[in-house]
Amino acid sequence: MVVSMTGFGRGEAVQDNIHAVVEIRSVNNRFLEVVSRLPRSLSGYELELKEFVRQRVSRGRVNVAVTLKSPEPGCLGIKLDLETARLYLQLLQKLRDSLQLEDSIKLEHILGFSEVFTSEESDDLAEKSWACVKIALEKAFEEFLQMKKDEGISLANDIIARINKLNRYVDEIEEISKEHVKKEFSLLKQRVEEILTTSPVDAERLRLEIAILADRLDVTEECVRVRSHTRLFTELMASPQLVGRRLNFLLQEMNREANTMGAKSNNADISHRVVFMKEEIEKIREQVQNIE
DSSP states (O other): OOOBSOEEEEEEEEETTEEEEEEEEEEOOSSEEEEEEOOGGGGGGHHHHHHHHHTTOSSEEEEEEEEEEOSSGGGGTEEEOHHHHHHHHHHHHHHHHHTTOOOOOOHHHHHTOGGGEEEOOOHHHHHHHHHHHHHHHHHHHHHHHHHHHHHHHHHHHHHHHHHHHHHHHHHHHHHHHHHHHHHHHHHHHHHHHHHHTTSOOOHHHHHHHHHHHHHHTOOHHHHHHHHHHHHHHHHHHHSSSOOHHHHHHHHHHHHHHHHHHHHHOOOHHHHHHHHHHHHHHHHHHHHHTTBO
């Protein structure tokens, strides 16, 4: 099954006067990396959040951002420390007078001190908030996974088209190779016959060597192996398993066979098609890098 590593999902939930918003984004990565951003009051649930993601995603860099809102600050465990705010105001006024500054002190200056707001640690409040977050998380993941599947379908269509193109190049190379080997064998035989007229040589041994040289130009075996790889490649794409790593390995094998074809052949038409094959393999590899 082809599932993209790139995706986005957003979910919202309201419960017990708490509004939770969860956003999930993912990009390519060789392994699974989960990055979470939680409110301080929910920091104790970070491991549970990461485990939730690991059960549903196998590869990629996944970012999960959780935001809590409420019309009543007390519902989020946030309180205003008026005494601390007054103290900061007095200190700022004293600083202004000492430096003989004319600027007025504004609310934004006081808000720069984080101690003005305090968070009330409450297990009951954290549980209520987390229960709301889990509902939003499920909704976000549903949208997130659907986007990954939809993009995976687009990737699969493009890759299958390129695999078919690759097979066509292999068919053309095999046909050209058959004619090329016959031609090379004939030329070698002609040259040898010219040599035999002037020098005594074991004719049977020489014919065997000619046959071996001609056989080394044959790329039939490489063509058969490439077809085997492309067949397995398409079968894996249709399987229900996540196959990103295995597809990447098969592409390495295809590229190796293409290099062998290019090295064995001294025919320009075959060489050109080998270049086209390697271009398609590289384009497929770029797409496979985005498959989970």
